[in-house]
Amino acid sequence: MKQDARPVLYLAFMSLAGIFSPSCYAATPAAQSAAADDLRAAYATPQDIAEGKRVAAASCASCHGSDGIAKSKDTPHIAGQRPGYMLTELRVYQSGNRGNTPMNNAVKFLSEDALVKVAAYYASLDPASPASGSRAKGASAPDPVAAGKAAAAGCSGCHGDIGISDQAGMPSLSGLDPKYLIDAMRAYKTGQRKDDMMKTLVSALSDTEISNISLFYALQKPGKAKTPSPGDQAAGKSAATACAGCHGETGVSTGTAPSLAGQDAQYFLMAMRAYKSGARADEAMKAPATSVDETVIKNLAAFYANQQPQPPRVRKPLTTAEMADRCNRCHGVDGNSIDPRAPALASQRAEYMERVLRAYQKGERKSKAMNAMLDGLSETDIQGLAGHYSRMKARSVVFMPLPAK
DSSP states (O other): OOOOOOOEEEEEESSOTTTOOOEEESOOHHHHHHHTTTTGGGGOOHHHHHHHHHHHHHHTHHHHOTTSOOOSTTSOOOTTOOHHHHHHHHHHHHHTTTOSOHHHHHHTTOOHHHHHHHHHHHHTSOOOOOOOGGGOOOOOOOOHHHHHHHHGGGGHHHHOTTSOOOSTTSOOOTTOOHHHHHHHHHHHHHTSSOOHHHHHHHHTOOHHHHHHHHHHHHTSOOOOOSSOOOSOHHHHHHHGGGTHHHHOTTSOOSSSSOOOTTOOHHHHHHHHHHHHHTSSOOHHHHHHHHTSOHHHHHHHHHHHHTSOOOOOSOOOOOOHHHHHHHHHHHHOGGGOOOSTTSOOOTTOOHHHHHHHHHHHHHTSSOOHHHHHHHTTOOHHHHHHHHHHHHTSOOOOEEEEEEOOO
C-alpha cells in the first residue's frame, strides 16, 4: 500500500517558552485528507504570504489595517489569527451566509487562491496587544453567591445565617426558588406587600443585590424552621390536597409558587391572614385563603412546618474565570488556540466579541458547540467573557509542514 505523502503540521510557538512545548498536530492520514483543504493557508509559502499582502492592501486594509489591527470597535483584529479558521470564515462571508455586510462585498469576487493567501498573510502577522487602561472593558464578573452572602449579612438576625428561621413569625428563606424571592422582595420595596421594616431594608438594595441574595438563599441546604408548630398535622395534610397543584403534595414546589415545606408556622398563619384580608394582593391566593377558617389555616401551618424541605433546581452560576476555563478547551490557554481551525480569542476587541457571542447565542451564527456553550449565559456573563479575553496576551504561532515518515 502506498504511504500517504502529505505533510504533517508541526506547531512552533513564538514567545511561549515555559508555557507550551512544540507538538505534532492531527497527524493521522485520514484526518489530514479530510482537513487538507481547510489547512491550505497553514501550508503557505513566503511567496504566498507576499501575494496575500497585496490582496489585503486592495481588499481588507481599509477596515482591518495592513497590519491586521482594526481601528473600529465593530471590526475584529485579525493579525495572528489562526489560518484554517481565517480561510473558513472568508468562505462563509463569500457564500453570503452572514447576510449582506461589507465583508460579503469585500470578498465576493476574490478567487479561492486569493482567499488562501490573504488568510495566510494575516495569520503570519504579530497579534494585537492586550486591552488595558481606557481600552479595557468588561471586568470579570464577581461570584454572585459570595456577593449574595455578603449582602444577606444584615438579614441573618431575623432569618438565620443561612435562611433557616429560629424566630416565630420570621420566614425561612433557604430552599425558596430565587424567582419567587426576588418578586417578594420587590413587592416589599414597592409597598405591594405591607411591612415598614422590610420596605426600609430592601429599599436600600439594588436589583443586582436582590438577585444575589435570592440566589444565595436558594443554594443553601434547606431545613425545617426551628420554631413551634401547634396544630393538627393529620388534618392539615388532608386540607393540603387542595394546595398540592401549586405547592406540591408535601409543600415542595416544582414551579414558580413558593415551597412551604419546613416553613415557620407562625409566618404561614400571618401570610394566609394577609391574603384573606387583601393586605397582600394576589388573585391566585385570595380565593383559597378566603375559603378556609382559622383552624384549618393553623392545621395547614403545622403540616407544612413539619415536612422536609428540598433544594430548588437552581444551578450555581459560573464565574468569568470558570467560564473561560471551559472556552479554553477549544480556544487554548488564555484564548491562544493551538488548532489552526479554531480561532484565537486573546487580545480580541471586546465589543466585537460581545457581538459575535450574542449572534451564536441567538442562533444567527451556526455552531452546535457554541450554541450549547452560551445557552443560559446572561448579558453580564457575555460582557465578562469578552472583556476577559481582550485583556489576555496574544501569542504568535507558526505552523510548519514536515514530511510524513
